[in-house]
Amino acid sequence: MSKDKDSAPTGRLLRAPENFLSPEDVKTVFREARDGRRHFLRQAFAAASAGAAASLAAAQANPVGGEGDSNILELPEHSRGLGKPVVSDGYGRPSRYESNVQRRQSPGLTQTTQASVSFAPLQSLFGIVTPSGLHFERHHQGWWDIDPSKHRLMVNGSDERMLKKPMVFNLDEIMRLPSVSRFHFIECGANTGMEWGNVAVPTCQYSHGMISCSEFTGVPLKVLLDMCGADWKRGRFVLAEGADGSSMTRTIPRDLIDSGEVLVAYGQNGEMLRPEQGYPLRLVVPGVQGVSWVKYLRRIELGDQPYGTKDEVIHYIDLMPDGLHRQYSSLQEVKSVVTTPSGGQVLLDKGYYNISGLAWSGRGRVKKVDVSVDGGRNWRVARLEGPVMSKCLTRFNIDWVWDGKPSLVQSRATDETGHVQATYAQLRGVRGSRSIYHNNAIQTWLVQESGEVKNVQLA
Ligand SMILES: Nc1nc2c(c(=O)[nH]1)N[C@H]1C(S)=C(S)[C@@H](COP(=O)(O)O)O[C@H]1N2
Numbered sequence: 525m526s527k528d529k530d531s532a533p534t535g536r537l538l539r540a541p542e543n544f545l546s547p548e549d550v551k552t553v554f555r556e557a558r559d560g561r562r563h564f565l566r567q568a569f570a571a572a573s574a575g576a577a578a579s580l581a582a583a584q585a586n587p588v589g590g591e592g593d594s595n596i597l598e599l600p601e602h603s604r605g606l607g608k609p610v611v612s613d614g615y616g617r618p619s620r621y622e623s624n625v626q627r628r629q630s631p632g633l634t635q636t637t638q639a640s641v642s643f644a645p646l647q648s649l650f651g652i653v654t655p656s657g658l659h660f661e662r663h664h665q666g667w668w669d670i671d672p673s674k675h676r677l678m679v680n681g682s683d684e685r686m687l688k689k690p691m692v693f694n695l696d697e698i699m700r701l702p703s704v705s706r707f708h709f710i711e712c713g714a715n716t717g718m719e720w721g722n723v724a725v726p727t728c729q730y731s732h733g734m735i736s737c738s739e740f741t742g743v744p745l746k747v748l749l750d751m752c753g754a755d756w757k758r759g760r761f762v763l764a765e766g767a768d769g770s771s772m773t774r775t776i777p778r779d780l781i782d783s784g785e786v787l788v789a790y791g792q793n794g795e796m797l798r799p800e801q802g803y804p805l806r807l808v809v810p811g812v813q814g815v816s817w818v819k820y821l822r823r824i825e826l827g828d829q830p831y832g833t834k835d836e837v838i839h840y841i842d843l844m845p846d847g848l849h850r851q852y853s854s855l856q857e858v859k860s861v862v863t864t865p866s867g868g869q870v871l872l873d874k875g876y877y878n879i880s881g882l883a884w885s886g887r888g889r890v891k892k893v894d895v896s897v898d899g900g901r902n903w904r905v906a907r908l909e910g911p912v913m914s915k916c917l918t919r920f921n922i923d924w925v926w927d928g929k930p931s932l933v934q935s936r937a938t939d940e941t942g943h944v945q946a947t948y949a950q951l952r953g954v955r956g957s958r959s960i961y962h963n964n965a966i967q968t969w970l971v972q973e974s975g976e977v978k979n980v981q982l983a
């Protein structure tokens with residue numbers, strides 16, 4: 525690296541690691557570009573692997589017009605004119621150039637758009653937080669924008685001995701209580717459910733996009749129950765009930781509540797919950813399948829046995845190969861997916877790529893993610909980007925130089941309890957292939973010679 529800081533075009537390039545173009549190279553790129561000889565630029569893309577990023581930055585920092593235009597002093601409009609005023613849009617929104625980044629419905633998956641799903645665009649997201657407007661949606665009976673001043677949460681016992689003082693809270697009363705904020709993923713138990721029998725969808729948005737991750741803010745459910753004089757000798761299960769027409773009802777076992785992890789939440793990513801996510805109140809049940817995260821939460825009941833409601837005895841249970849169902853399989857087991865490269869994407873050329881993806885476990889922290897580019901024959905350990913939090917998405921990255929040959933890209937996560945993701949063959953060996961819920965098999969993406977990436981399953 526040159527010590528001559530002033531001669532480098534941007535601070536970014538100066539801080540670049542050794543394998544990026546040197547400031548000398550960058551100057552050459554500039555000179556060549558100005559002289560109208562762009563071939564150096566192209567060579568730089570092909571030659572330096574990570575250097576490609578630097579030459580791209582250089583090209584952008586130097587806004588020369590089209591091919592052959594040699595006037596380096598012709599600045600773009602945004603460098604000369606007056607920009608837009610502040611508060612031109614009281615609630616900011618993404619660049620118009622990002623308008624293809626959207627949650628989407630899977631065509632033909634559901635008959636109505638009320639009892640339906642929209643999938644988060646995992647392939648377009650960075651880090652671990654899902655922007656609230658891109659959070660996946662799962663509604664059984666459509667969503668509502670409920671007037672918070674009229675919303676109430678009732679806390680009662682299944683009989684008068686269970687809880688001394690049943691109470692009805694309004695939102696103000698809940699929001700003045702001590703709050704906590706925590707990052708957690710929420711995954712629908714049916715995520716990846718279409719892939720049990722065979723490859724069914726083209727992209728990771730549809731194969732894995734029923735997961736999102738937010739910072740949730742709210743009051744531990746235990747605090748509310750204690751305020752109401754819960755008798756913890758008798759009370760062993762809680763029933764949570766939603767206010768929408770689906771009457772979503774789920775049993776939450778006592779040990780989850782005791783840990784203080786279960787929240788009655790009103791906040792999501794620094795603002796109030798979005799209406800689609802249950803505004804103004806939802807239950808947050810870290811590690812447990814999405815259906816237990818009851819939205820539009822209106823009632824909590826403390827009882828002494830599991831409630832066995834329609835949403836837990838008929839749905840969200842695992843069909844086994846012998847035709848029987850498992851009872852209460854609510855935990856989201858360890859899982860991961862490579863989001864770049866993933867189905868539907870196209871690699872531009874051989875050379876360097878940052879393989880990136882997401883890993884998570886309903887049992888706690890992600891301990892390790894292995895990545896293979898040869899269908900599971902060889903594995904390398906990926907970098908986990910911190911902080912690695914419990915029952916939260918974890919971003920992993922690993923370097924890869926693609927040789928241009930067909931490649932089978934996979935990730936395999938291990939959590940802190942030692943659980944490891946299984947292959948499809950192993951998982952089907954136990955669970956069969958007719959199930960819907962809790963598919964946490966290792967995902968495979970085939971990078972074809974053309975650079976196009978396809979969803980595949982290995983036998
Ligand atoms: N009241 C209510 N709560 C609900 C649902 C619902 O339809 N109504 N859907 C459940 C299901 S199946 C899932 S996966 C999650 C989805 O949460 P999201 O829409 O915020 O992503 O909410 C759960 N809570």
Ligand SMILES: [Mo]
Binds near residue numbers: 662713714815
């Ligand atoms: Mo769900």
